[in-house]
Amino acid sequence: MAQLWGGRFTKETDQLVYDFNASIKFDKKLYREDITGSKAHVKMLAKVGILTDEEAIDIEHELDNILTNIENGNLVIDETCEDIHSFVETCLIKKLGDVGKKLHTGRSRNDQVALDMRLYTRKQLELVDADLKDFLEVILRIMKENITTIMPGFTHLQKAQPITVAHHFGAYFEMFKRDRQRIFDIRERMNYCPLGSGALAGTTYNLDREYTAEILGFKGPTLNSMDGVSDRDYLIEFLSALSIIMMHLSRFSEEVIIWNSNEYQFVEIDDAYSTGSSIMPQKKNPDIAELVRGKTGRVYGALMSLLTTMKGIPLAYNKDMQEDKELAFDAIETAKNCIVLFRGMIDTIKFNKEIMRNSAKNGFTNATDAADYLVKHGVPFRDAHGIVGRIVLYCIEKNIGIEDMSLDELKEISEVFEEDVYDAISLETCVNTRLTIGAPSVKSMEYSIKKETDYLKNS
Ligand code: ARG
Numbered sequence: 001m002a003q004l005w006g007g008r009f010t011k012e013t014d015q016l017v018y019d020f021n022a023s024i025k026f027d028k029k030l031y032r033e034d035i036t037g038s039k040a041h042v043k044m045l046a047k048v049g050i051l052t053d054e055e056a057i058d059i060e061h062e063l064d065n066i067l068t069n070i071e072n073g074n075l076v077i078d079e080t081c082e083d084i085h086s087f088v089e090t091c092l093i094k095k096l097g098d099v100g101k102k103l104h105t106g107r108s109r110n111d112q113v114a115l116d117m118r119l120y121t122r123k124q125l126e127l128v129d130a131d132l133k134d135f136l137e138v139i140l141r142i143m144k145e146n147i148t149t150i151m152p153g154f155t156h157l158q159k160a161q162p163i164t165v166a167h168h169f170g171a172y173f174e175m176f177k178r179d180r181q182r183i184f185d186i187r188e189r190m191n192y193c194p195l196g197s198g199a200l201a202g203t204t205y206n207l208d209r210e211y212t213a214e215i216l217g218f219k220g221p222t223l224n225s226m227d228g229v230s231d232r233d234y235l236i237e238f239l240s241a242l243s244i245i246m247m248h249l250s251r252f253s254e255e256v257i258i259w260n261s262n263e264y265q266f267v268e269i270d271d272a273y274s275t276g277s278s279i280m281p282q283k284k285n286p287d288i289a290e291l292v293r294g295k296t297g298r299v300y301g302a303l304m305s306l307l308t309t310m311k312g313i314p315l316a317y318n319k320d321m322q323e324d325k326e327l328a329f330d331a332i333e334t335a336k337n338c339i340v341l342f343r344g345m346i347d348t349i350k351f352n353k354e355i356m357r358n359s360a361k362n363g364f365t366n367a368t369d370a371a372d373y374l375v376k377h378g379v380p381f382r383d384a385h386g387i388v389g390r391i392v393l394y395c396i397e398k399n400i401g402i403e404d405m406s407l408d409e410l411k412e413i414s415e416v417f418e419e420d421v422y423d424a425i426s427l428e429t430c431v432n433t434r435l436t437i438g439a440p441s442v443k444s445m446e447y448s449i450k451k452e453t454d455y456l457k458n459s
Contacts, residue, residue, distance in 0.1 A: 003082045004089065004109075018082075021319070026326045027084045028077045033119040034084050034112070035067045040215040041107055041195060048208050050106065055099050062095050063088070084116075085109050106207050108199035110229040110317040115195045117324065119216070121238055124332050125187045128242070131336055132180050133456070135343040139173045140452055142166075142346070147445050150427050151266065151356035152365050157258075159363030162430045165351060166449070167440035173452055175248045180459065182241040190234030193218035197228030200316035226316040232306065232324050239303040239328065242335040246296040249342055253289035256345070260286045266356050270348035273341075288345050292338045302331035357427070361401060364392050366425040369433075370402055373424045377416045387414045 003013075013021075039060050046056035066088060069075035081087040093100035146165035153163035193213035196202065202225040209221035222228035259266035269286050277283035309323050367388050374384035391402055391413055403425055410417040423429060432441040438448065 004086045004104075021082070023083045023322050023325065024077070024079050024081050024087060026329065027113075027116075027322075028079070028087070029325075029329060030084050030116045030120055031070055031077065031088065032067065033116040033123075034088050035063050036119060037112060037115045037195060037216070038088065038103060039063050040212050042103060043215055044208050044212045045102075045105060047211055048206055050205060051102060055102060058096060058099055059092065059103055062092055062100070065095075066091050083109070083113075085112050106198070106203045106205035107195070108197075108229070110199050111195050111197040111225075114197065114229050114231070115193065115216075117232075117328075118190060118194060118234065121235055121328075122187060122191065124336075125183050125238065128245075128332070128336060128339070129180055129183045131339040131343075132176050132183070132245070133459070135339055135346075136173060136176055136180075136452075136456055138343050138347045139169050139176070140449070140456060143169050143173065143445070143449055143452070146351065147442055147449070149351060149353050149356065150360050150431060152360040152363050153440075159359070159365050161368055162360040162365045162427045163440040164431060164445065165356070166445050170445065170448055170452070172248065172252055176245070177452070177455065179241065179245045179248065182244065183238075186234060186237045186241060189237070191217075191219050192222045193220070194222045194228035194231070196221060197225035200226050200229055230313065230316040230318075230321070232310055232321060235324055235328055236303070236306055236310065239299070239306055239331055242331055243296075243300050243303045245335055246292075246299045246338065249338055250293045250296040252342070252346075253293040256289045256349070257286050257293075260289075264355075264359070265352055266359070267352060268350040269345060270350070273345040273348060288341055292342055295334050295338055299331045299335055302327040360427055361403075364395070364402065366402060366427065366430050367392055369425050369430045370421070373421055374414060374416055379414070379416055 003018075042051065042056045042059045042063070045051040046053050051059070066075060070077065075091070077084070077087055078090075081090060089100070089103060092103060143166040146169070149165040150162050151165055151168065152159040153161050153168070193209065193216055195212050195216075196207045196209035213219070213221045222231070256267065256269070258264055260269050269284070269289075271284070273288050274284045275287040277285065305327050306324055309320055313320050370391065371381065371384040371388045374387060375381050379387070388402075391405070391410070394409075394413070395402055395405065403422055407417060407419060407421075410421065432443070434441045435443055437444060
């Protein structure tokens with residue numbers, strides 16, 4: 001057992017209690033942030049005259065050594081320490097003696113851990129953003145290449161109207177773009193430095209909190225020391241943003257699984273992103289998409305868990321808050337892995353364009369356009385809807401498409417039809433006459449793709 005306190009205790013801590021309380025097994029992940037925070041603290045202590053310049057230089061130098069040695073494997077983090085903060089401080093004291101003991105002046109582990117977690121989260125927000133950006137590049141490439149690749153669009157998982165692969169992927173572009181905007185907003189809101197909040201009530205030392213904040217790249221210090229040590233909103237926001245990302249990935253996964261199924265065969269997942277069956281030799285399974293869909297529950301779980309942990313905690317710091325770490329670490333790693341793997345799968349997916357087109361053709365996806373044709377020739381829409389409904393019934397019976405009916409057959413149901421109806425209900429016309437912003441026509445998609453390209457360039 002190695003802990004930083006003990007003066008007021010008359011007995012050793014029970015080993016089970018010690019283990020239950022200790023966090024080093026998971027917060028050792030924060031060694032870099034902990035050292036970065038300590039260096040900034042020391043610089044500031046020297047600036048305000050609490051440490052001499054020499055003391056500060058020695059401590060900073062030794063903190064750098066500790067960091068290098070952890071990273072190159074020469075220093076193994078001792079898991080008998082209570083937490084990463086105790087470990088770093090103990091190492092420092094071992095090297096520097098009394099000078100090392102001055103590091104914690106004007107600081108509490110409460111504001112220390114609040115800072116470490118913020119530094120970690122800020123970095124992770126940036127990494128998730130970069131992963132999302134890479135993913136958007138892939139989606140945009142697929143959009144550009146498939147502006148005329150026709151497929152059925154669905155509602156209720158029933159074929160509805162023809163769209164294109166570019167249009168379908170464009171929907172996901174918008175979703176992941178919003179996800180990036182959410183990440184950006186969270187970073188803006190959380191980028192204030194809690195160090196200097198002390199245990200809860202600030203300190204009696206004249207700390208220059210603005211200076212510490214500046215060194216660490218924050219916009220400034222947090223404005224209330226009680227809130228500074230007990231705020232985990234930013235983490236809840238991050239887990240919430242990750243949950244939304246996972247929800248988007250999960251919907252996308254579901255579609256890929258359906259498209260890749262034997263019944264649809266719209267796409268083929270690359271061998272590198274598929275797995276086989278131990279018994280059924282013919283199988284090629286979409287496990288990556290299924291796992292991404294499955295792991296969504298795990299990330300939602302982390303969000304629910306932290307919300308629940310935080311809901312009953314009186315101000316200020318309470319040990320419950322230590323529970324933020326394992327679940328946040330796990331959710332962040334999970335989400336990052338999912339984005340990267342999903343991107344790889346989508347980047348290598350093959351579109352069976354013929355099958356997609358035929359599927360759009362065979363599903364009466366031009367029925368709305370047939371009704372619109374009648375409307376343009378003076379039939380009220382509700383009547384046109386009924387007429388085309390009868391046409392569809394007729395076609396189902398004969399197992400043909402509307403465009404396969406002869407003009408005589410069509411005229412039998414409505415006199416209004418003329419030869420030009422065939423052009424009006426072709427898949428190309430159905431797609432390319434939808435010219436509103438955001439619609440699937442080539443013209444509309446070119447507009448959207450230009451906007452999305454500019455967005456990626458400038459973000
Ligand atoms: N391991 C603790 C955490 O993660 C660090 C802060 C401990 N502070 C304290 N007063 N016990 O929250």
